[in-house]
Amino acid sequence: MDGAFAAEELGLALNNASLPPEALRYDVTPLGLHYTLSHFDIPALKASHRLTVEGAVQRPRAFSAADLRALPQKTVRTTMECAGNGRAGMTPRYPSMPWTSGAVATAEWTGVPLAALLGQVRPVPEAVEVAFHGADLGFDSGVEHHYARSLAMRDATDEVLVAWAMNGQPLLPQHGAPLRVVVPGWYGMASVKWLTRIELLDRPFDGYQQVVGYQYRKAAGGEPVPVRHMKVKSLITPPGIPDWYTRRRLVERGQVELEGRAWSGAGVPVTRVELGVDGAWRDAEVFPPAEKYAWQRWRAVWNAVAGEHELACRATDAAGARQPPEPDWNMGGMGNNAVQRMPVTVR
Amino acid sequence: MDGAFAAEELGLALNNASLPPEALRYDVTPLGLHYTLSHFDIPALKASHRLTVEGAVQRPRAFSAADLRALPQKTVRTTMECAGNGRAGMTPRYPSMPWTSGAVATAEWTGVPLAALLGQVRPVPEAVEVAFHGADLGFDSGVEHHYARSLAMRDATDEVLVAWAMNGQPLLPQHGAPLRVVVPGWYGMASVKWLTRIELLDRPFDGYQQVVGYQYRKAAGGEPVPVRHMKVKSLITPPGIPDWYTRRRLVERGQVELEGRAWSGAGVPVTRVELGVDGAWRDAEVFPPAEKYAWQRWRAVWNAVAGEHELACRATDAAGARQPPEPDWNMGGMGNNAVQRMPVTVR
Numbered sequence: 001m002d003g004a005f006a007a008e009e010l011g012l013a014l015n016n017a018s019l020p021p022e023a024l025r026y027d028v029t030p031l032g033l034h035y036t037l038s039h040f041d042i043p044a045l046k047a048s049h050r051l052t053v054e055g056a057v058q059r060p061r062a063f064s065a066a067d068l069r070a071l072p073q074k075t076v077r078t079t080m081e082c083a084g085n086g087r088a089g090m091t092p093r094y095p096s097m098p099w100t101s102g103a104v105a106t107a108e109w110t111g112v113p114l115a116a117l118l119g120q121v122r123p124v125p126e127a128v129e130v131a132f133h134g135a136d137l138g139f140d141s142g143v144e145h146h147y148a149r150s151l152a153m154r155d156a157t158d159e160v161l162v163a164w165a166m167n168g169q170p171l172l173p174q175h176g177a178p179l180r181v182v183v184p185g186w187y188g189m190a191s192v193k194w195l196t197r198i199e200l201l202d203r204p205f206d207g208y209q210q211v212v213g214y215q216y217r218k219a220a221g222g223e224p225v226p227v228r229h230m231k232v233k234s235l236i237t238p239p240g241i242p243d244w245y246t247r248r249r250l251v252e253r254g255q256v257e258l259e260g261r262a263w264s265g266a267g268v269p270v271t272r273v274e275l276g277v278d279g280a281w282r283d284a285e286v287f288p289p290a291e292k293y294a295w296q297r298w299r300a301v302w303n304a305v306a307g308e309h310e311l312a313c314r315a316t317d318a319a320g321a322r323q324p325p326e327p328d329w330n331m332g333g334m335g336n337n338a339v340q341r342m343p344v345t346v347r
Numbered sequence: 348m349d350g351a352f353a354a355e356e357l358g359l360a361l362n363n364a365s366l367p368p369e370a371l372r373y374d375v376t377p378l379g380l381h382y383t384l385s386h387f388d389i390p391a392l393k394a395s396h397r398l399t400v401e402g403a404v405q406r407p408r409a410f411s412a413a414d415l416r417a418l419p420q421k422t423v424r425t426t427m428e429c430a431g432n433g434r435a436g437m438t439p440r441y442p443s444m445p446w447t448s449g450a451v452a453t454a455e456w457t458g459v460p461l462a463a464l465l466g467q468v469r470p471v472p473e474a475v476e477v478a479f480h481g482a483d484l485g486f487d488s489g490v491e492h493h494y495a496r497s498l499a500m501r502d503a504t505d506e507v508l509v510a511w512a513m514n515g516q517p518l519l520p521q522h523g524a525p526l527r528v529v530v531p532g533w534y535g536m537a538s539v540k541w542l543t544r545i546e547l548l549d550r551p552f553d554g555y556q557q558v559v560g561y562q563y564r565k566a567a568g569g570e571p572v573p574v575r576h577m578k579v580k581s582l583i584t585p586p587g588i589p590d591w592y593t594r595r596r597l598v599e600r601g602q603v604e605l606e607g608r609a610w611s612g613a614g615v616p617v618t619r620v621e622l623g624v625d626g627a628w629r630d631a632e633v634f635p636p637a638e639k640y641a642w643q644r645w646r647a648v649w650n651a652v653a654g655e656h657e658l659a660c661r662a663t664d665a666a667g668a669r670q671p672p673e674p675d676w677n678m679g680g681m682g683n684n685a686v687q688r689m690p691v692t693v694r
Contacts, residue, residue, distance in 0.1 A: 004351035004352065004353070005351065005352040005353075005354070005356075005357045006351070006352075007352070007435075008592050008593055008594070009352075009357070010352045010356070010357065010360055010435065010445060010447075011447065011593075011594050012592070012594075013357055013360040013361050014360050014365040014446070014447055014449055015365065015367055015368075015449075015594065017364050017379075018361040018362065020362050020385070020388070020389060020521070021362075022388040022389055023389065023520070025391060026520075030519055030520050030521075031378055031379050031519060032364075032378050032379025032380075032381075032519050032521060032522075033379075033519070033520065033521055034379075038367070039591050040588060040589055040591065041367070041369040041585070041588065041589060042367060042369055042370065044372060088354075088357065095592060096592065098357060099361070100357075100358065100361055102361055102362075137588050138588045138589045138590060138591060139588070139589070139590040139591065139597065140590070140591040140592070141591075144588075172377055172378060172379050172380070173370070173373075173377050173380065174367070174377075174379060174380055175379075238388070241387060241388065241484050241485045241486070241491075242387055242388060242485045242486070243485060243486040243487070244386050244387065244485060244486065244487040244488075245355050245359070245442060245443065245487070246355055246358075247355070247358050247359075247362065250486065
């Protein structure tokens with residue numbers, strides 16, 4: 001990482017919540033430890049909040065909380081990662097939220113499948129996209145807007161949820177209360193919080209966060225590629241104990257149980273995780289996911305000898321994608337799935 | 348603030364949670380929005396965890412969760428602020444957690460009053476301090492230690508709690524599960540999390556966080572003054588809407604309802620809050636605290652005209668203490684209760 005961060009970057013780091021690395025130990029991230037990325041203020045929505053579903057539909061309608069709970073519901077355990085996770089590791093660095101590796105977590109979301117909700121309003125055949133509008137309002141690069149994102153109809157599957165509960169409790173304010181979208185397998189920007197309105201469109205959505213934000217761009221004039229599914233990635237649950245200021249780890253010599261998490265996007269499972277010790281790779285044990293969209297645990301035993309070492313882990317998914325040694329640099333600092341390296345001292 | 352922050356400072360900002368400023372709107376901070384300051388990793392303690400109370404007592408004993416719940420219990424709403432809150436605003440800046448203003452929140456804690464717990468073990472007359480030992484372990488400035496702090500017997504009052512619930516729910520891991528100390532009216536360092544052991548001492552406690560950390564020091568050779576109660580302070584709930592990157596606020600012209608929070612330490616109420624607009628001060632309305640140790644709401648109406656403005660607020664407590672215009676600088680960056688200044692643009 002570059003040595004110096006701007007006051008604005010610090011401000012964003014303070015305004016959003018990062019998963020403390022030791023919290024990788026939990027299969028389901030406890031309340032309050034799940035990462036957050038809020039573009040603007042957390043809105044104060046009332047319990048009487050209603051969700052409008054309108055646009056290219058035959059029967060536009062506003063749904064109360066009770067209306068939604070009367071529809072079919074399901075609970076999905078899903079790992080969600082911010083598209084900007086790892087941005088602090090890209091040089092030069094885009095001026096934005098300077099995530100290191102903690103913008104990822106796993107939760108159990110309960111809500112109505114989007115397909116069931118859309119069945120209530122009957123999209124017309126011309127509908128090609130579903131846009132989700134949040135209540136959060138502010139500026140980005142001089143453009144005033146409510147946060148909003150869309151999905152193509154083919155992506156608006158039964159697996160997308162309009163959720164009102166997280167880990168069995170009503171959504172907390174910072175996670176979208178009272179209602180949010182959850183799009184499993186995608187980077188987090190698709191999972192719009194504080195949902196006020198679903199709009200069926202007969203044309204592609206042109207909101208700021210859809211066409212300007214969340215694009216992979218190699219150069220200012222270059223062709224943008226939309227950010228979509230998460231990429232294959234893995235992290236190490238830090239062994240040993242930390243130093244307060246540097247967070248450098250101190251580990252006892254001998255047989256050390258190492259473990260961590262691995263995930264990919266679009267419901268593709270991780271099939272291989274390798275542990276790197278001082279540059280030498282060997283296979284770790286990787287466990288199946290508890291559910292299709294949940295991260296997987298990996299473990300390996302390391303015979304640690306006294307001295308300075310570098311640990312690393314590298315995942316490969318069932319589609320053959322493998323983490324690269326270095327970030328695939330892009331202007332916005334999106335989608336960094338480079339191998340994590342963790343220096344440790346063994347005593 | 349200085350323009351440049353070190354990677355280690357960013358790492359701490361990511362590892363701890365800051366109250367988003369708009370969350371000042373809640374009388375009681377919702378779960379997951381309360382600030383956290385964890386010196387080391389969040390420990391993974393089991394439900395079978397027992398609390399040992401020992402040392403200068405007649406009847407040392409280990410308490411299970413059920414044992415503790417059989418004792419008298421109470422719920423206290425208390426505002427807690429980190430002693431380092433505002434550190435980022437002190438120049439030169441101590442290399443530590445670079446809080447701006449968000450290391451404060453209010454929660455309802457449920458537990459057994461310390462006096463009732465100590466009644467079970469009967470401290471001997473020679474006992475002068477109560478030390479609280481946490482399970483969290485790591486290094487600070489080369490010293491390996493479990494986080495631990497003490498209170499003099501005169502401070503170990505009935506108002507100190509050994510708490511197992513926050514906002515009516517079992518403690519979350521990051522807030523000390525399954526058991527923590529809550530010392531109302533003090534800066535947060537006194538409220539030891541992940542409590543494993545209470546030790547009655549016939550001499551002052553000499554732990555690192557007691558005698559080295561959490562001291563006001565003007566110079567390396569100078570006499571340290573222990574950090575104790577919170578100082579009088581107030582904050583503004585940001586009006587209008589933010590810009591994503593700068594968090595600069597944009598406010599609509601006209602009658603603007605401004606509000607915020609004010610608190611002091613040791614249960615002393617705030618008696619006056621002044622609103623500053625472009626350097627001119629006038630009284631705001633300040634409401635009584637919901638409970639002795641809870642922050643107080645203040646409000647004022649501002650007739651905002653288009654242009655650039657600076658808002659500020661300044662509290663005075665019943666003991667006559669008033670917020671200073673500039674921080675009372677000290678080496679560790681502790682106890683910054685300088686007046687908050689908030690630039691806003693009115694359109």
